Amino acid sequence: LATLADGLIREVGAAPGERFLQNIALSFDASVSDLLMALTSGAALVLNPAPQPATAGDLAGLIVRHRITRLTLTPGMLATLTPREVPTLRGLHLGGEALPAETARRWAAAGVRVVQAYGPTESTIAATMSAPLRAGETPHIGVPVANTRALVLDEALQPVPVGVVGELYLAGAGLARGYVGRPELTAERFVACPFGAGERMYRTGDRVRWSRHGVLEFVGRVDDQVKVRGFRVELGEVEAAVRSHPAVDQAVVIVREDRPGDERLVAYVIPEPGATMDPAALRAYTAEALPGYMVPSAVVTLAEFPLSASTKVDKRALPAPDYQEQSAGRAPRGPREQLLCDLFAEVLGLDRVSIDDDFFALGGHSLLATRLASRIRSAFGAEVSVRTVFEAPTVARLAPAVDNAASRPAPARVLPRPDRIPLSFGQRRLWFLNRFEGANAIYNMPLALRLTGDLDVAALEAALGDLVARHESLRTVFAEDETGPHQVIVDAEVARPGLTPQPSSAERIDDDVALAARYAFDLAAEVPLRVWLFEVSPREHVLLLVLHHIVADGWSMPLLMNDLGAAFRARRDGVEPSWQPLPLSYADYALWQQDVLGDEDDPQSPLGRQLGFWRDALAGLPDEIALPVDRPRPVVASYRGDRVPVEVPADLHRGLVDLARQCGATVFMVLQSAFAVLLSRLGAGSDIPMGSPIAGRTDDALNGLVGFFVNTLVLRTDLSGSPSFTEVLRRVREADLAAYANQDVPFERLVEMLNPERSLSRHPLFQVMLSLNNTEQAPAGAVSGVDGLSVSAQGVGAGVSKFDLLLGLSDGTGPDGEPILRGILEFSVDLFDRETAEDLATRFVRLLAAVVANPEVRVDRVPVLTTDELTRLVDGPDGTRRDL
Structure with missing residues (x-):
């Protein structure tokens, strides 16, 4: 209480001659504030003679009648007063609620000393306090009072960076012992402090952040986060x-x-x-x-x-409001807008969408924009680009663009099959690499499932046969003759995989799976699918499917799980799977792709136009960027890799979403900008090319196929001229949208066209890959649903890295159900130590927090040092602190 009185007297301005009004009920802990200030400073304390605190209508008269100069009250009560009504007031001590900026401005501009305090009863009334707020200053709750510590922590009780929202914990001399007669609640709210031996801290349930000015800003209650x-x-x-x-x-x-x-x-x-x-x-x-x-x-x-x-x-x-007077958004004004609203809702997974709802504000991103454009092409026969969706993200604005759009190209369809089925553009490069480098596991895609319970092996083997029969790509051999490679579709019965359980154990299952996942395919002689079933115990099995990337992509894996699950359930019941037939096969897609893109030698064909774009966009691209490696690049890359985890917590994820929305960009674009800034600050220069996968399924008919549709775009980030981060994000947005509009040119064709200096030591055109996987994933139990059998994912450590660095992030859910990003930083062990990769991951998350807190920061000023590095720089050898 003595500490509290000292702070209140200093900030509120209590002194002899001042007059305080005791208008707060004595059952409310804040009533002690006026008592303390008056009795310890020599000021006068006026007790409200009424049995209840003065209401809004009586308070002004009470202040004027008793010439009150200092007052403690809530912002809600203050809102009932104006400075002109109470000219004697010279100081306000506010608390109990968030202080609106306009209220603070009005009273500070009138010359009133406005102090905002914060503190739960559990921490002796006030734990933090602001200095008197200036007119126009954003209200905040200041800094901790003496003998009190304020800790802003994440869900793991780790401090969050400046500008990032976390939960406020209080420690120090003012903490209560607990709740009388409620030991469970005491244990829940008063917890051990990890930063002081034997110290306790109080979990306030309030969300705050440190500002860059060193004060605490109140954000809201944890339980003020709701789902709508x-x-x-x-x-x-x-x-x-x-x-x-x-x-x-x-x-x-x-x-x-x-x-x-x-x-x-x-x-x-x-x-x-x-x-x-x-x-x-x-x-x-x-x-x-x-x-x-x-x-x-x-x-x-x-x-x-x-x-x-x-x-x-x-x-x-x-x-209660009258909802009839206030529509939640304009309804469609005709069948065209109604269909567009339906397409928006379908793609976004919502029940309904108004014509004024923003696609990206409702959770859209570049992949969903691609899907929406595809849906519009199918529904309207109009060629709508991803850029159009970005520039007209509401139904009201998009409908005229659909009317003015050109007719769409011929939809994906079954074409007459020639004797020799060509490879798709994407398959050609993987086939070439397989022949050039020899059989290896670099492009393997393993899928491992742990099966616990009574496993019907015969039903599972039959289901795998159904899967291979359904998807021609899984039974394709890539033969070669004097005219080049072509696809050969193997009969389903011949390609049906056998399934013989192989003995394993809990101790060696990870090694067994990793070894099998490194199987080297000979694409010219065998189908690109291998299956293993490891028996860990009679009721514990691990099913491993290994596919070569030439017949599958990331989108394909959930499809495989769903189809395998449906077939397995059917075979357990003694029937064939009753799935809908696929509209076409991957071989049909390869033929259609050649037909729709046209001749690249024709500058007016889609392929010719897009090649012209990439020729200009990638002119002068650096062959290699300088990365902070631990050793020189070998003459021939071994492709051995390792990975470290990366996680973007919920509060920072919300900041990324908000920043993207404010800049008309996507979270991926923010991540790309930030990763490029990090690499540039670590010596990579100002021209940072990255690879990024794009789904490539530009027609709805392709969505159910297992196959290699994904293309790799080369996304170039321009950091020249010491721009602000928002300027970098603007540049990235423009470059990425242009790349999306020209996404049909296969990466391998770019390599042929640009003809960079070839090297077996590095990937051509880029060495860093960035991926944000926000596709819908198959549920973890996609092949469950059978009594007595549960399914979970089995990690596969293949120890491979195709690139120098690959930052792969996916949408996830934190322990409290909030959206987060989690993933891996995969690195080449030829170049990097694990500790270096861990440092890179840490720096990346710190940099994200910095640009979210201050998006206008110049990129050459963005902090990238770790805490240890900063300490070593600031503290001299003798422990003395140096100014930098």
């Missing part, structure tokens, strides 16, 4: 957007469920004096700053907010 339409929403962010409207004085946003199962965001606002509130205009205003799912469904205008006994806003007393 399947999206996680931070109510504080919505409130901030609503409050920023010039006609809004105060705002509160809540989730209401006025009809069972129909949860909606509702904003309650108090307008500025004299302002007129138009709910539709306010919703349109917030839609410019927020994703569609965060825009309130209704806006309710009030003269004042209902307050609880502790003078906080009583959210339970807020009235």
Whole structure:
């Protein structure tokens, strides 16, 4: 209490001659604040003579009548006053709720000393306190008071970087012992502090972040994070957007469920004096700053907010809105817009979409944009590009673009089969590499499943035969004659894989799987699928499928799991699988691809035009970028690799999503920009080429096929001229959209056209690969659903790396159900030590946090040092600190 009194007196300005009003109920811990300040500073304390605290209508009169100069109250109560009503007030001590920026500005501009404090009862009233806020300064909760520590931690109780939101934990002398008679709650909220032996800390349940100015900014309650339409929403962010409207004085946003199962965001606002509130205009205003799912469904205008006994806003007393007056978005105005709304909803996995909902704000990304463009081509017969979706991301804006679009090329279809079936463009390079380098495991794609329970081996073997019969690509041999390579489709019965359990054990199963995954295919002599069944115990098996990349891609793997699961369940029941027949096969695709792209020697053909684009886009591309390697590049790459984990936590992931939305980009583009900045800061130069896979399934008929459709785009990042990070992101967006519009040229054709200096020591055109896998994945138990058998993924460590570095990230879910990114940084052991790769992964996540906190930072100023490196630089050999 002595520490608290000292801080309050200093910041609020308590002194002899000042007059405090005791208007807070004595049952509320904040009432101690006025008592302390008055009694320890020599100021006068006026006790409210009424049995209850003064209400909004009486408070101003009480202040004027008793010439009150200093006052403690909540921002909600302060909203009922204006500076002109209470001219004697010179100091405000605020707490209990977040302080709106406009409220702080109004009182600070009037010359009133405004101090924002924060503190739960469990930490003796106030744990942090701001200095007096300046007019126009963003409200914050300051710094810890003396003898108190504020720790901003993630879910793993690790400190988060500056600018990243985490949960606030408090430690120090002010902590309570616990809750009387509630040991379980005490154990849950008062936890061991990992940063001090024997020290405790209190888990506040509040979300905050350190600003770059060294003060704490309050974001909201952990339980203020709600889910609406399947999206996680931070109510504080919505409130901030609503409050920023010039006609809004105060705002509160809540989730209401006025009809069972129909949860909606509702904003309650108090307008500025004299302002007129138009709910539709306010919703349109917030839609410019927020994703569609965060825009309130209704806006309710009030003269004042209902307050609880502790003078906080009583959210339970807020009235229900009239939803009929406020549509949640304009409905389609005709059959064309209705069909587009249906396509948006289908691709995004939503129940409904209005014509004003933004595709990317609802969770869209470049892959889904590609899928939407494909759906539009099929439905309207119109050629709509991914760039068009980016530039017109709502149905209302996209509909005219569809009307004006050119007719689509001929859809994927079955064509007459010649005697010699050509390879697709993508297959040609993999075939060439297999012949040039010899049989190896570099392009193997292993899929391992751990099967626990009663396994019907005969049913599984039959299901594998069904799988091979369904997908021709799995039974294709790549023969060669004097005219070159061609596809030979093997009869399904001949290609049916046998399944003989091989003995293994819990101790050696990982090694057995890894060894089998390195099987070297001879594509000219055998089908590109091998299957093993390892028996760990009578009730524990591991099924391993190894495919060569020439017949499959990342999209194919969930298809394989789903089809295998359906066939296995059917065979266990003694019947054949009843799946729908595929509209065409991969061989049909290879023929259609040649037909639709045309002759590359014709500059007006699609292939000729796209080759011209890439010739210009990749002119002057560096043969090799300088990476922070641990040893020189060998003459011949061994392709031996290892990997380290990478994880982007939920708060940082939200920051990436917000940054992408603000810049009209995708999360992938933010990741690409950040990775390029990191490599550049570590010596790679200002021209950073990266490879990135793109699905390549530009027609709906291809979506169910197992095959090699993926193409590799060379994405070039220009970092010249010391730009800001947002400028780099703008450049990346333009370059990537142009690349997406010219994605049909196979990578191997680019290599032939550009003819870079060939080397067996490195990958041509780029040495760094970046991948963000946000495709829909097959569920982990895709082949389960049979009584007595459960399925889980079995890790496969093949120890291979095709590139110097590969950063592969996927959408995931954290322990609390929030979206995160997780993946791996795969590296060539020819060049890197594991410790170096771990440092790179750490630096990358730190850099992401830095650019999210300050997107306008110049890229040559982005911090990339690890904590240990910074300590070594700042601390001299004798332990003295140096200025840098």
